[in-house]
Amino acid sequence: MTLTELRYIIALQDTGHFGKAAERCFVSQPTLSVAVKKLEEELGVSLFERSRAKVSCTAIGEQIVGQARHVLEQSERIRELAQQGRDPLGSPLAVGAIHTVGPYLYPRTIPKLRELAPQMPLYIEENMTATLRDKxxxxSLDAIVVALPFTEAEVVTQALYEEPFVVLLPRDHPLAAQTAIERSDLIQQDVLLLGEGHCFRDQVLEACPGLRQQLARSDRLLQSVVEGSSLETLKHMVASQLGISVLPLSAAQIGPYGDSLLCTRPFAGTPPSREIALAWRASFPRHQAIDIISRAIRAVTHDAQMAAPQS
Known part of the structure; x- marks a missing residue:
């Protein structure tokens, strides 16, 4: 039994197809098929049920593939330990962030990281929480920046900062005349939200239950919710007079539109907000690297206050 064979069966379970599993592992299909068959013969059990339509795990195969994932994770820890022994701040650090944080945090944080750890190569990506969790x-990722709550076995989370939500409006919108927006003011408005699967969408609907109720109604004539794929898309749509939106303060900068087109207004009373945290595997050995990225994020969010100017 080899680690390579374990990678093969994990890929086969994930894809349900010998050809796709082979592509993922960068080998030919016959090579992968022979290796999987050899492992089954060595173990004396069938790991997969094979049909023309799909390849699926047997009951015992599910357990063995699950254990294989654990074995590969532990083998990666051996490499990480070796890297830590060489230089915890000299090896690449892979960091992920949710879509509603990455575009606004990375440009501020990366220069600070370069200042604190100039020799540490950095890989960054943006994705949805579920994908970041898997990676x-x-x-595949060493640390991720997500919104709380976030729970995962054997993963440590550290709160970094909290930011309020604000309302983004066209400058000539009737609500722009108010100094603060009541949550009830959003009812019967065309509120632009992120599409399903984005945690920020769920946070807005939780903070403004009236919007959730309207989403559940079959009658959509009085209020429409246009679903965008990014916060920047929503900002463009607001600028095009298609409605208003609720954004985290860090994303609410009106940028190239200027004061003549857009403005932001706070919520009245205690505003809805979100807490952003850093998460990493408890077994990740490069504690200095985690400390550096935490320090960098805290520094830039404190200095910039993660806020767009109110206008």
Whole structure:
């Protein structure tokens, strides 16, 4: 039994197809098929049920593939330990962030990281929470920046900062005449939200239950919710007079539109907000690297206050 064979069966379970599994592992299909068959013969059990339509795990195969994932994770820890022994701040650090944080945090944080750890190569990506969770678990990412609550077995989280939500409006919108927006003011408005699967969408609907109720109604004539794929898309749509939106303060900068087109207004009373945290595997050995990225994020969010100017 080899680690390569374990990678093969994990890829086969993930894809349900010998050809796709082979592509993922960068080998030919016959090579992967022979290796999987050899492993089954060595173990004396069938790991997969094979049909023309799909390849699926047997009951015992599910357990063995699950253990294989654990073995590969531990083997990666051996490499990480070796890297730590060489230089914890000299090896690449892979960091992920949710879509509603990455575009606004990375440009501020990366220069600070370069200042604190100039020799540490950095890989960054943006994705949805579920994908970041999977990549953190399988070792593709070393740390992720997500919104709380976030729970995962054997993962440590550290709160970094909290930011309020604000309302983004066209400058000539009737609500722009108010100094603060009541949550009830959003009812019967065309509120632009992120599409399903984005945690920020869920946070807005939780903070403004009236919007959730309207989403559940079959009658959409009085209020429409246009779903965008990014916060920047929503900002463009607001600038095009298609409605208003609720954004985290860090994303609410009106940028190239200027004061003549857009403005932001706070919520009245205690505003809805979100807490952003850093998460990493408890077994990740490069504690100095985690400390550096935490320090960098805290520094830039404190200095900039993660706020767009109110206008």
């Amino acid at each position: 953190l678990r399988n070792g």
